[in-house]
Amino acid sequence: MSEQQDYEPRVVAFLCKWCSSAGSDLAGVSRIQYPANATPITVPCTGAISPMYILSAFNKGADGVLVSGCHIGDCHYLEGNYLARRKMYLIMKLLEFIGVEQNRFRMSWVSAAEGAKFAQVITDFVGDLQQLGPQDKLKRAENK
Amino acid sequence: MSKKRTGVFVCHCGTNIAATVDVAKVAREMAAENTVAFTQEYVYMCSEPGQESVVQAIKDNKLDSIVVTCCSPNLHEKTFRDNAQRAGINNFTCEIANIREQCSWVHADKAKGTEKAIKISRSVVRRVNRNQPMDAIAVSVTRRAMVIGGGIAGIQAALDIANAGIEVILVEKQATIGGRMLQLSETFPTLDCSQCVLSPKMVEVKRHPKVKLMTYSEVQEVSGSVGNFRVKVHKRSTFVDPDKCKICDHCTEVCPVVVPNEYELGLTARRAIYIPYAQAIPASFTLDEDACLGLNPIRCGKCKDVCEAGAIDYDMRPQTVTEDVGAIVVATGFDLYGPENMPELGGGRVEDVLDGLQFERLISASGATKGHILRPSDHKEPKEVVFIQCAGSRDPAKHCAYCSKICCMYTAKHARLYKKHVPDGRAYVFYIDIRSGGKGYEEFVQRTMEDDDTLYLRGRVSKLYRKDGKVRVHGTDTLTGQNVEIDADMVVLALAMTPSKGTAEIAKTLKIGRDKDGFLAEAHPKLRPVESVTGGIYLAGAAQAPKDIPETVAQAGAAASKVIALLSQATLSRSPLIAKVRPSHCTGCGMCVEACPFFAIRLENGKAIVNEALCEGCGSCSATCLRAAIDVKNVTQMQIHEMIEACLA
């Protein structure tokens, strides 16, 4: 257990530009502290996130992958998050199916006004990943 | 390909970044990237000397791209892109790494914060490595506008735009323009006659050479984008030629069909052929197709027989008209929350329980009772009237969570007008609190309470029902803690305002968002309150949120000024960060065509083609393509791939 407490999960966080990235900016402006484990990659829309990105992040050694975008109905591009919801559901189910722990992939809706929620999402996710320990199922050997 | 020369500029932001991120280490790590030719730290990169040093460094070191690691791109992306351009390199080869909002401000642990700042910066350096220089796309602008909804908001917006010399098409679903305001009797806080204020504006719209009026019409389809929309409008058939109709009324005298009159909110009836209101614009009768016996001389044909002007044409067909416009104002107004949702307030089934709009018709000089207040059940003058505010509003558990904003004022107005008509009557008002912010509003409510002796009871009504020819109202007066029982002759519910029926459809057609309550969503609650999220589409009136007439007129004027500003430009510049197809990899499967929310992709000769004027650069196509044959420029799959790598290195 003590080993796990020192362990720092590595998270790739795909954030949509309009809501979740803006929400994380608000968390910053509000100085809400959260773990530094998640590195954000800002994309135009969750709809632009290919399932390939999720697999690739795990393959490149991520312990967890987060996808976060606008709430349903609020997509800047109207439908992008609906498309993302379906794609991400499928990749999540596939990961679960081969036995990857459910808590390694997470999706959330965080609006530009939800700075506190953004911080909470990261905090919870990192906490859950700490319980799981390192991800080595999809991780490429040379990165192990 | 010659080697990339990227410059990285690490901002301390005073101590905002430097206190929790080891900026020197970030700069050192970036210098180690093999595409980075130059790094620099500075205390305030966005200050004048900071910006100058960026420009100078680009020139001195022959940089071809830059990354500024600083605050959110929302703040200074434009600043540094302008600097890049000033230094002679393309502005799209500048990217921001956000190490303040997303890092230094949220992580107190300097070691961990620094590590994350390095990852963020490195990923952006890798991204910029593959950024392509590009120029903004210029799009020509159609100098015409459309206003959807012919209430006071739509009329005002149309007039303001037309007066700037821009042609406007005003589309109204009903047979006459005027909207809700036309149904009102007098308006608060001045108690001037609503129709007297509105009618001249209606006439002005009708006569304005720059306004094309389309009543009995609905927007069916919208394509295109800011500056160039193509709108299909469906015009229902009125079966009466407005140019020939002399509004002589002979047709209604012979029409055998009687249906409730919507304009009078069911308080009176009308015929199948009718004019909604004496001063309707356009001044013409309308034949209600659904009510008519059959639009056929064999079935009835009475109206056609008596029409001396020959204005009635049973063969008139609906039309679909296509209009090209550069901007759209949506002013589709409001409806009232359905009383059937509130069994505690009679569920819409208790006689002599009216809603606010019905009461307006009852006290209006042009209404069914010619302005005499007579209750519907027995046409007697009600001597005790209970007004219930917040009927459906401010009740997140059961009804609408929001405040409908105007009910406090119009209920006060109703109480005063009632007292004016029935001086020996008694008015009670149940309220939660009185919200009377607005010029002259508080004084108005005070006068209602004091001068007109209206009894304001602070509390909610728990139930009401019919008893002995009266409406028994059970409520609580929370100030005295007493239960109150009133046997009223009439009850008026200040029902919550809801977006008008059809708002969801129009929002979908226009591809603009709605808020959680179904009202049309503004692009920013504070800074862009009259713009929708979609460029070139603006909002006015109660379709956006409950509001009173002055606010509606102000918003309509604001929307009009946005339209005028937009349409005064010869061309618009659009972001060039849009989708690009690799034809060699495209198999023409059409999944991107299906996924695109903007209908910007089509198949031509078995390959996907992106319409640059329509693409918004969302990337849904790219994530859907199985072959990576379509990418958003400067956010390509390759770039994301390398960013993922950088985040995990």
Next chain:
Amino acid sequence: MIKLQDIRDTARDMLAKGEARAVIGYRRGSRGMLAEPAFLTRPEEADELVWDPTCFHNLSLYLVHDRKHLAHARKTAGAPVAVIAKGCDARSIVVLLQEHYFQREDVYIIGVSCEGTGVVDERKLAGHLNGAQAISAAFDGDDFVFTTAEGEKRLPAREVMADRCLECCSPFPKEHNLAFGEDKTGRQLEAPFAALDRFEAQGAGERWDNWARHFDRCIRCFACRSVCPMCYCDECVVDSITFPVTTATTAEEKASRIRWIERSAARSENITYLMTRAMHLAGRCTDCGECDRACPVNVPIRLLNNKMEKEAREQFGFEPGASIGGPSLVASFLDNDPGNFIR
């Protein structure tokens, strides 16, 4: 019951009258009892056609090959190609049509119903023959009849049929120009996704242990990709070997080729390859089972595709290849798609 002669007559007739440029069907193979795909162009070859429980190949694959060949030779199609298609194969053709891979008039679908049975699973059959080699196989009602050196062996089809055929509820090719055999749509020998459900009943840990073994065995020979009619891309995004480099290949093009995974057949790379393939087949796989059959190391690839198919059907009401012109799974959505998993 399908009369083989009817199929042969149709093929002969079409070729003789020039109504088809070629007929793609099955003929006796060179190995034991197995049928093999046949690309017939002359009327007299029609008598080579066979129809038996070993006709498992999804012949729509050869429609894809034909298009590639035409494109390569810069020829236009002319008359259509006729193809023999079982229920699953016909659905594959529908998906290809949806994806505009060819036009409806380019293909003449000679549908064959699997009626009450399906195709044989060689692995299951081996368990019943005690080492003997079957030299032919035939349909006979609910039975399969195999001929071995020792004589005839009659087995209930259900015991040796492929899982996918047991679970199939639409063994009749709905999309066809001409169809042979009885329409037994809705027949239910076993519940759909029965094999998948058995696998899924295990805990996450067990599932991983199983998959880890399978993924370890994969040698990334790409046989699964080669037999799949849906894997028609010239370049596979997860196989950099397929990225052709010619004198015309520009530096920019080379640079834009992402190496999502490494070439080595390491477990992590195998997983990423197979998972990507499953995602790419989501909403497109018609469960013809060819990938599973072709795998030389017995990776149960079908389960991955099946998982996607099951989610598509149960959560999105989506059935691949149900009709031409319908939506595609990942480019469409419904307002009430599941969203509970999102925080």
